[in-house]
Every structure is written in C-alpha cells, then in structure tokens.
Amino acid sequence: MRKPPRDRRIGPRSGRREFLWRLSGLTAAAYAQTHALTALAQSLRMDTTGPLARKALVLGNTIYRPERQAIPSSRKNAQDVGSALADLGFDVRREVDQGTDAMRGLIRNFFGELRASSSQRSLAVFYYTGHGIQHRGENYMVGSDVGLDQKVDAIARAAINIDQDIIAQASLPNDGTCVLIFDACRNDPTRVKTDSAATFNQVNPPRGTVITFSTAPGRYAIAPLSPDENSIYTGILVRELQKANADISVKDFLDHVKFEVRRFMEKHEDAFLRKHAQDPEVAANLSLRMSLALEKAPVAVADDEQVAWARIEQSVVPAERVTLLQDFMVKHPGSRFRQAAEVQLQRAVLSQAATQRNRVQIEKEIGNAEFQADQAKALDGDKDAAYRVGQMFELGSNGVPRDERKMVQWLRHASELKNGIASYQLYLHYRDRQMDRDAVRYENLARDQGYTPPPRLDTRRG
Numbered sequence: 197m198r199k200p201p202r203d204r205r206i207g208p209r210s211g212r213r214e215f216l217w218r219l220s221g222l223t224a225a226a227y228a229q230t231h232a233l234t235a236l237a238q239s240l241r242m243d244t245t246g247p248l249a250r251k252a253l254v255l256g257n258t259i260y261r262p263e264r265q266a267i268p269s270s271r272k273n274a275q276d277v278g279s280a281l282a283d284l285g286f287d288v289r290r291e292v293d294q295g296t297d298a299m300r301g302l303i304r305n306f307f308g309e310l311r312a313s314s315s316q317r318s319l320a321v322f323y324y325t326g327h328g329i330q331h332r333g334e335n336y337m338v339g340s341d342v343g344l345d346q347k348v349d350a351i352a353r354a355a356i357n358i359d360q361d362i363i364a365q366a367s368l369p370n371d372g373t374c375v376l377i378f379d380a381c382r383n384d385p386t387r388v389k390t391d392s393a394a395t396f397n398q399v400n401p402p403r404g405t406v407i408t409f410s411t412a413p414g415r416y417a418i419a420p421l422s423p424d425e426n427s428i429y430t431g432i433l434v435r436e437l438q439k440a441n442a443d444i445s446v447k448d449f450l451d452h453v454k455f456e457v458r459r460f461m462e463k464h465e466d467a468f469l470r471k472h473a474q475d476p477e478v479a480a481n482l483s484l485r486m487s488l489a490l491e492k493a494p495v496a497v498a499d500d501e502q503v504a505w506a507r508i509e510q511s512v513v514p515a516e517r518v519t520l521l522q523d524f525m526v527k528h529p530g531s532r533f534r535q536a537a538e539v540q541l542q543r544a545v546l547s548q549a550a551t552q553r554n555r556v557q558i559e560k561e562i563g564n565a566e567f568q569a570d571q572a573k574a575l576d577g578d579k580d581a582a583y584r585v586g587q588m589f590e591l592g593s594n595g596v597p598r599d600e601r602k603m604v605q606w607l608r609h610a611s612e613l614k615n616g617i618a619s620y621q622l623y624l625h626y627r628d629r630q631m632d633r634d635a636v637r638y639e640n641l642a643r644d645q646g647y648t649p650p651p652r653l654d655t656r657r658g
Contacts, residue, residue, distance in 0.1 A: 248486075249318045252286040253306040254278040257326030257340045258423075259293050265327070265344045268423035273325040273379060273430040280437035281321060285490050296339035299356055307365040310372070318372035319446075319486050322362065325430060328380025330397040333650030334359050337380070359399065366405045373486050375446055379410040379429050380417060398616045398647045401481040401580055408450050410457075411474035413616060413646025418472055428469075429476060432456050442491035444536045447480045447578075449488055452539045454478055479580050483569070501528045508537070512558060514548035514575055517541075543577025550612040551575065554605050563588075564595040574606070579613035582606055586618065611638065616647025 256274025260266050271292050278290035291302060303322075310318050327338040331348050336355035338344070344351065356362070358378070366374040380396060398413045410417040410429035419427045426434065433453050440449060454476040461473035504527065508520045521541040525534065550556075559571060567588055573581035586606035592598035604625065610618035619642035626634035642649075 249310075249313050249316045250284075250286045250320075251306070251310060251318060252278070252281045252288045252321040252323065253302060254281070254288060254290040254321075254323045255294060255299060255302065255326070255337075256290075256292045256324070257294065257338070259340045260327060260338070261343045262345050267326060267419050268421060269419045269425055269427050269430075270325045271423060273426055274323070276426060276434045277323050277325075277377075277430060277437075280434050281323075281488075284437065284440070284488055286321060293340045295341035296354055296356060299337070299339050300361065303356070303362060303365075310368055310374075313369075315370075317370040318368050319375075319488075320366075320368065320372065321375045321377065321488075322366075323377045323379075325379040325427065328358075328378060328396055329355065330648065333397055333648045335378075335396050335399070337362075337378070358396075363399060363402065363405070363407065367402045368404055371484050372404060373446060373482060373484060374405045375450075375488075376405060376407045377410075377433070377450075378408065379427055379433075396477070398477065398645070399479055400583070400617055401479045403481050404483060406447055406450060406478065406480040406482055408454075408479075409477040412477050412614075415474065415646065416472065417474055418469070428461065429453075429457050429474060432460065437488065440487070440489040441532060441535070442487045442489045443532050444487060444489070444539070445485040446488055447478070447482060447485070448536050448539045450476075450478050450480075451543065452535060455539065455542055480573075480578060481580060481584070497532065501531055501533075504528065505531075505533050508540070512572060512575060514544050514551050514577075517544040517576070518548055540576065546613060547575055547577035550609050554608040554612065556605050556609050557602070559596070562596050567594040567596055574609065577613060579610050579615040579618070582610035582613060583615050583618045586610060586621075611641060611645075614645055616642045616645030619645055620647055620649055 254274050254277050256270040258267055258270040274290055274292050278288045282288045289302070289306065291298075294302065306320075306322070310320050324337055326340075327344065329336050329338065329348060329351060331352040334352075335358040336352050337358055338351060338355045342351060342354045362376060366376060368374055378396065396409045396413055399407055401407050410427070417427065417429060425431070436449070436453050436456065444452065458473060458475050461469050464470055464473075504520070504524050508517065508524060511517045511520055518541065521537050521544060524531070525537050525541070528534070531537070556575075558575065559567075563571070567585070570581040570584045570588075574585050583606075586603050586609075588594045588596050589599045589603040589606060604622070607618045607622050607625075611622060619638045623635050623638040623642055626632075626638060
C-alpha cells in the first residue's frame with residue numbers, strides 16, 4: 197500500500213488563507229459588513245488548523261441467508277473503499293461478513309477510540325455496505341448472521357439500529373467531523389416494489405456529522421451479481437476518492453458523488469438502470485469545512501483566480517452566487533477549485549429557485565453565529581440547514597424571535613430542497629390549523645420524499 201502523503205497543514209494566517217485575506221478585494225472591513233457575510237465566509241473556508249486524527253471503519257456484508265439474498269459486490273466495495281481511504285491518510289479498520297454482535301463491538305470500539313482522543317480533532321469515516329432496512333421509521337444495518345426469510349420486525353430486533361447505535365454516537369469532541377456512508381443494496385428492486393422496509397428513512401443529522409445513503413429515502417440501491425464489480429454508488433465513490441483534492445470539502449465532495457451517480461444512471465444506455473436511477477441522500481450538520489484529501493504539495497494559483505474564488509466564498513444571495521460561479525467556470529476552466537465550483541453551482545441554482553418561490557428573507561441583523569452559519573448554508577442549498585433555521589424561528593432560539601411566518605417560509609424552502617422531515621412538519625402545521633389543502637399537499641410530499649415518521653411523532657394522526 198502506498199505511504200500516505202504528508203499532511204502539510206498551515207496556520208490560520210499563513211499560506212493560502214493569508215493570501216485570501218489580503219487579496220479578496222473585500223478584506224476585513226467587508227467581513228464585518230453583515231453577520232451573514234461573516235458567517236458564510238467562515239462556513240465556506242476550509243479549516244486547516246491543528247492536528248487531525250483520520251480514522252475509518254469499513255464494514256461489508258456479503259453472505260446472507262437464504263443464499264439468494266447474498267450481495268456479492270460487498271466484499272469488493274469494502275476492499276476498494278478501505279484502500280482509497282488509506283491512500284488519503286486514514287487509519288482504516290476493514291472487516292467483512294460480520295454478525296450483529298461483532299459489528300456492534302467494532303462500532304462501539306471505533307467511536308470509543310475517537311472520543312478517547314480528546315486532545316485531538318478527528319475526521320472519521322464510517323462506511324457500510326450490505327443489507328439495510330427501515331422499520332417503524334428507524335433505520336437498521338443487517339449482520340451476516342441474521343436470516344432474511346422472516347418478518348421485518350424480527351429482522352429489526354436482530355439488526356443494528358443505525359439511528360441509536362451509530363448516528364447518536366457520531367458527534368465528536370473538539371469540533372470533529374464524522375462522515376457516515378451507507379450503501380445498502382438490493383440485487384433486484386422489482387422483487388420488492390411495495391416493500392418500504394427495504395429502503396432507508398430520512399434522518400436529522402446531529403452536529404458535526406454528514407450522513408450519506410446511496411439512494412434517496414424510499415428508493416432502492418442496486419448491486420451487481422458479480423463479486424468482481426462494485427455497486428454503482430461505491431464504484432463512483434471510489435473513483436472520486438482517488439482523484440479528490442484538498443480544495444473540496446467533505447460536504448461538497450459527497451454532493452459531487454451524488455450528482456455523478458444520478459447523472460450516470462439517468463443517462464445510462466440500460467433502460468432498467470435509467471428507470472431505477474439512484475438519487476443519493478446527503479444530510480449534513482457541519483460546523484467546520486474539512487477535506488477528505490490531504491494537500492500533497494502547494495499549488496500555485498493566479499491572483500485573479502484567487503480573488504474570484506474569495507468573492508464566491510463571501511457571497512450570500514443565491515442569484516449572485518450563480519452568476520459568480522458561472523463566470524468563474526468560464527474564466528478558469530482548469531482551476532483547482534473547479535470541482536467545488538461545479539457542485540456549488542448546482543446547489544445555487546436549486547436554492548435560487550426555492551428562495552424566490554418561498555420569499556425567503558435574508559436576515560442580516562439578528563441571530564447568533566450558529567443561526568447565521570445555518571442561514572448561509574441554507575442559502576447555499578443545504579436542505580438540513582434550512583430545516584434548522586425554520587426550527588429556530590419556531591422555538592425563538594439562537595438569537596431570533598419566534599416568528600411563525602418565517603418558520604413556514606424556511607420549512608417550505610427546506611421542503612423544496614427535498615427535506616422530507618420539513619415536509620412532514622408542514623403537514624402537521626397546516627393540519628392543526630385545518631388548512632386541509634396544504635396539509636394534504638405536504639403529507640403527500642413527505643411520503644414522496646421517502647420520509648416515514650416514527651410512531652412517537654405520528655400519534656396525532658387522525
């Protein structure tokens with residue numbers, strides 16, 4: 197295995213960051229212009245300070261009972277993801293075909309070691325490929341020793357609860373970042389057309405996490421029958437990990453993989469793959485921007501390119517970001533920021549449309565740093581940040597007043613960005629006010645977006 201590249205991290209006011217600070221054309225005075233501008237600049241700049249522990253746990257299950265439920269590609273998936281992460285400097289633990297108890301022990305030890313490193317910030321990756329289900333609104337990973345020829349509730353009792361056993365542990369000390377990737381596959385989705393248990397449910401990510409499912413909630417991921425092939429999602433993930441650079445953040449990288457998977461399947465010559473095109477789910481709640489890749493060597497960047505990118509990082513309004521990103525890609529086609537620019541442009545176009553339709557108002561004078569950072573991310577097309585902003589206006593928290601109108605605007609913004617949890621909350625809001633038309637619309641939308649409310653949230657259903 198190739199020796200990992202040296203982690204050439206720089207201080208907060210040296211190298212590229214110092215260059216950005218001096219050449220942006222807006223400088224420190226512009227940073228103080230509004231809370232929103234400051235928050236967006238902070239949320240978009242890559243964090244390069246301090247030591248960083250890079251750890252990964254990769255699990256793949258191939259063998260299942262009955263034999264027809266086996267997923268031959270899982271072993272290669274786990275091998276290739278583990279190798280790609282090792283080449284990026286991660287300390288990787290990789291295990292294949294583990295039973296439930298063994299998997300639970302590996303997971304417990306993995307997160308325990310991450311929390312024990314209390315003096316060091318961590319970037320952690322957990323990857324799972326194998327069978328997954330949802331039951332009563334919660335998500336499960338299925339160990340190799342669990343028989344799949346039984347009822348869903350029995351499978352769930354014998355499986356690992358992703359929400360409780362993994363996501364609940366994923367917030368790391370010292371502003372660490374935890375990346376959770378689930379590629380739970382079905383060999384033939386036509387066999388389970390009405391089986392919602394064979395899919396994952398949408399989740400609300402805790403602070404410091406980004407969670408990716410290889411397809412949208414309520415839809416199926418397809419695995420090949422050959423042990424020598426990757427699943428579609430993992431094949432593209434590995435390909436992009438092998439060429440990732442340090443200028444694309446974890447969130448932008450996973451969004452890039454999402455867009456690549458969708459593009460590949462929607463344009464595939466095979467009608468079956470086009471019909472069952474996957475749309476990966478990415479849910480994020482990150483306080484810092486980190487990269488999965490290490491900066492292998494300093495790369496010279498022209499002054500005009502650096503200035504243009506700094507202006508993009510400091511822009512807030514989606515329409516302005518669209519214009520700046522389009523201009524940047526025309527003028528700097530070979531830029532090291534090109535991959536990040538492509539991803540951000542796709543999000544900005546979606547956010548521009550959603551912002552205009554829902555009449556979202558940008559708040560510049562209220563809210564604490566967390567509110568402003570989440571507002572900036574929401575304007576950058578982050579559906580989960582938009583949901584959190586709506587929650588803040590509902591609760592009157594984070595330095596903003598309670599405001600039902602703004603809560604609804606931001607929840608509608610989140611819903612349009614495909615946040616099924618926001619859609620379901622809007623259903624409850626309109627139903628309680630006997631606004632039946634809107635209630636039916638958002639209940640159906642939540643269902644179409646694949647969100648299944650857990651029973652504890654569904655007790656008011658009439």
